[in-house]
Amino acid sequence: MLNKTFLILLIFTPIALIVNYLHLSPLWIFFLSTLAIIPLARYIGKATEEISVHASPALGGLLNATFGNATELLIGIFALNAGLVEVVKASITGSIIGNLLLVLGMSMIAGGWHHKKQKFNRTGILATSSTLFLAAIALIIPAIFIQTAPNINPQIINELSVFVSIFMLIVYGASLFFIFHTHKHLYSEEVGIYEAEWSKRKSILILILATGLVAWISSILVGSIEPVVDMLGWTQLFIGVIFVAIIGNAAEHTSAIVTAIKNRMDLSLQISIGSATQIAMFVAPLLVLISLFFNTRMNLVFNTFELVSIVLSILIVSLVVEDGESNWFEGLQLLMAYAIIAVAFFFHS
Amino acid sequence: MLNKTFLILLIFTPIALIVNYLHLSPLWIFFLSTLAIIPLARYIGKATEEISVHASPALGGLLNATFGNATELLIGIFALNAGLVEVVKASITGSIIGNLLLVLGMSMIAGGWHHKKQKFNRTGILATSSTLFLAAIALIIPAIFIQTAPNINPQIINELSVFVSIFMLIVYGASLFFIFHTHKHLYSEEVGIYEAEWSKRKSILILILATGLVAWISSILVGSIEPVVDMLGWTQLFIGVIFVAIIGNAAEHTSAIVTAIKNRMDLSLQISIGSATQIAMFVAPLLVLISLFFNTRMNLVFNTFELVSIVLSILIVSLVVEDGESNWFEGLQLLMAYAIIAVAFFFHS
Amino acid sequence: MLNKTFLILLIFTPIALIVNYLHLSPLWIFFLSTLAIIPLARYIGKATEEISVHASPALGGLLNATFGNATELLIGIFALNAGLVEVVKASITGSIIGNLLLVLGMSMIAGGWHHKKQKFNRTGILATSSTLFLAAIALIIPAIFIQTAPNINPQIINELSVFVSIFMLIVYGASLFFIFHTHKHLYSEEVGIYEAEWSKRKSILILILATGLVAWISSILVGSIEPVVDMLGWTQLFIGVIFVAIIGNAAEHTSAIVTAIKNRMDLSLQISIGSATQIAMFVAPLLVLISLFFNTRMNLVFNTFELVSIVLSILIVSLVVEDGESNWFEGLQLLMAYAIIAVAFFFHS
Secondary structure (H helix, E strand, O other), rough: HHHHHHHHOOHHHHHHHHHOOOOOOOHHHHHHHEEEEEEHHHHHHHHHHHHHHHHHHHHHHHHHHHHHOHHHHHHHHHHHHOOHHHHHHHHHHHHHHHHHHHHHHHHHHHHHOOOOOEEEEEHHHHHHHHHHHHHHHHHHHHHHHHHOOOOOOHHHHHHHHHHHHHHHHHHHHHHHHHHHOOOOOHHHHHOOOOOOOOOOHHHHHHHHHHHEEEEEEEHHHHHHHHHHHHHOOOOHHHHHHHHHHHHOOHHHHHHHHHHOOOOOHHHHHHHHHHHHHHHHHHHHHHHHHHHHOOOOOOOOOOHHHHHHHHHHHHHHHHHHHOOOOOOOHHHHHHHHHHHHHHHHHHHHH | OHHHHHHHHOOHHHHHHHHHHHHOOOOHHHHHHHHHHHHHHHHHHHHHHHHHHOOHHHHHHHHHHHHHHHHHHHHHHHHOOOOHHHHHHHHHHHHHHHHHHHHHHHHHHHHHHOOOEEEEOOHHHHHHHHHHHHHHHHHHHHHHHHOOOOOHHHHHHHHHHHHHHHHHHHHHHHEEEEEEHHHHHHHHHHHHOOOOOHHHHHHHHHHHHHHHHHHHHHHHHHHHHHHHHHHHHOOOHHHHHHHHHHHHHHHHHHHHHHEEEEEHHHHHHHHHHHHHHHHHHHHHHHHHHHHOOOOOOOOOOHHHHHHHHHHHHHHHHHHHHHHOOEEHHHHHHHHHHHHHHHHHHHOOO | HHHHHHHOOOOOOHHHHHHHHHHOOOHHHHHHHHHHHHHHHHHHHHHHHHHHHHOOHHHHHHHHHHHOOOHHHHHHHHHHOOOOOOHHHHHHHHHHHHHHHHHHHHHHHHHHOOOOOOOOOHHHHHHHHHHHHHHHHHHHHHHHHHHHHOOOOOOHOOOHHHHHHEEEEEEHHHHHHHHHHHOOHHHHHHHHOOOOOOOHHHHHHHHHHHHHHHHHHHHHHHHHHHHHHHOOOOOOHHHHHHHHHHOOOOHHHHHHHHHHHHOOOHHHHHHHHHHHOOOOOOHHHHHHHHHHOOOOOOOOOHHHHHHHHHHHHHHHHHHHHOOOOOOOHHEEEEEEEHHHHHHHHOOOO
């Protein structure tokens, strides 16, 4: 049933490509290409899961971790190439906040509406929430650095960002080793209950095709952002943080909620909090390193408003998950935190 | 016995009214009216409890939640009417900090002195502590907003404050639904052990009378603040944050401690942390909305020093209660945190 | 075996004294005197432990608590005397961060490598982590005070620092009372498993001798800092925060790791987190009070970068220890947090 919806949504892929070819209004290009990305992102996810069944758990985990954020990574690369560093940072911010507050909040509300109290593995989730807090440290330190040394050579900020990014990727790599090797028993709920529907060949083909299409449409989407900013009067910050992030994570969004309703909270949290962690600890530092090969360098200094939003999101989620239980009220708290931050981004100029 | 003390204190009500009528020194008016409010606040609390016994639990909860902070709300309204927005914010700050650090700290010390280790329901208290952290977010976001967009139209800050206030009230309403309906079993200790002493009619009469008197004396108290500031040389901030808050919460203070000594920590925390939550999530946003009908608008931008104090108080309390246990040393930590903040407010100009 | 290494290292004590007497390069004096302090610090620790066996637990605890940071205290006093207030603050910062992130991180990695999951007493460690957070409050409040009242008389900052220091020492004293008297059962693992190797007389003699030598060499070390800053081009901040701190805590470092490998995590945490707490709640405020008798007053206002690093370290450690368990991945997170902060301090000017 879920598949059918996404199958129908696939129609937006050719539409978006045609509309772009016909040079229609950037507004149409923007909205249609965001819509086109939703089902493709779902197919990337599905194909990765299928391949994982055929692969060893460790390789499967690595595949999931890498392709799970292929969309964000591809949009990021094209935006970097276009010199839109602020859009990249805004969409990273939006993905982190969106997954932590909106997706997780909706999941806890939906799940909590059907189940009075939902339990999940504390040790696993606490390891993730301290990883998230480490991501917060990795973003706070460069920001404070620049604030306390305002006359510093921008080159030094770039160097610092490269070092910090490498440390983040080390932790991210170690977290995969932790999850898929030394402590895999903590995460066993997610493993082994999945049965292959597609052949190995079909999965690989779909993965390549969907990733290619996402790359193509991402480049179109990124090209339409600046004209849309001018036309709608929305700020680049609002579009990046709220709009692109909601659309870009629509696929994760639905599966996190569906899983929560089925009372499989460990998996649901893995999708929402796990995604946020991957964006923060893998996509963000990787884009910093990739930007070394572009004209415009990306550093890790987010603007204060983005930074504060990320840190507050991480802290409230840590507080909410620390008892290994959730209920609808905790979900509502996260959702309202999202509402507060989203309204502020809307008004912010 | 407790009742007797408060009965005797009632004598200050007519004295305060007479002293005000005779236009004696504002210093006398200020101190006598604060003293007069203490027993009246206790009678509002008592009458609400009595009516709750006759009413359904849900209605009782609602009554408690609304009238529990009638004093703060009334003082706030009169101060808003007099244009003393900073005093309102200072007394909100003071009530939050006072309840979280002073009242809770004293309760844990008093209780911990009689009992080596005191336990309380973790799920309930964690729901409250994440609500408090949401309050922190609701106050931090507008403050950072104004700092990162210093040239913004003040009107936008007011609009943002209205939106955020509405979100806060939604969470507050939902918390009542959570506590009194979907998850009332978590809070059962406080329910059903209370037997009515007054008739329904007597309770309603006393409630109306006491609330009316508090309103009257609050208006007198507020009028005396400015001359007192001039006379004592204390800052408006110190009077609001420390002095008014201690006096205004004297009734909660005594009952929280007495309950802690009886080893009923769930109830004691409900009084101290619950009060702070009500001030933050109900009184503060309600005053923002009420101010729409006054000449001077109130927004949610607290000054940095108030904001930092509130956030630190919320964080240390979250840390202290997260294990579902308390002891005297944790109480002392909270008390010393209060001492540090209070001294700083004293020196601050 | 451990003893042998430290015995050999003792050779650096006479070497450092001779090199200083010969007025060789300050670089040699700096490095040799830091090396000379390592074994002496270990002997102070050992002698204190030996005396504790002969003394009552309470007196033993007090001795441990006081002499455990004799090195830091002595270096601090000599640096204060030389007017190097910023070096004192930097080395306090470095000791706190180093113990919380580097020493604890390495211990969790080393321990976690040998044991899948290591448990420790939650109540005890949570009491310590809220004490650490109180230390954070005690450092944040004066910093925010000066930021929000930039034109304030420096004398008021000094007075505020004295008050806050007294409150911190009260909490520190109370924590000893909590640990060694009212709640000693929580900390029983560390008590009673130690057997005396030295006689009481020998222990006291060694304690006096080693403390005297540390004092002497500290004064030499402090005198060499300024020329070294000029020669190496490293900043005073980096030397204080990273270099002096690593050397100065080398003895604690090795014993925390060895204990963690033996799976005695309670003791290991007591060394790393306990040391950080002692520096923050005992050494720092004591130096503020001692500075009243020197020409240059020390206040509690740390620079923003130091303060943020301390607060982030305290928060991530609180998050990591809150479940009463540790594993190698949590250790790696702490270590990488240290790496991020250390690199930033290196680049900071």
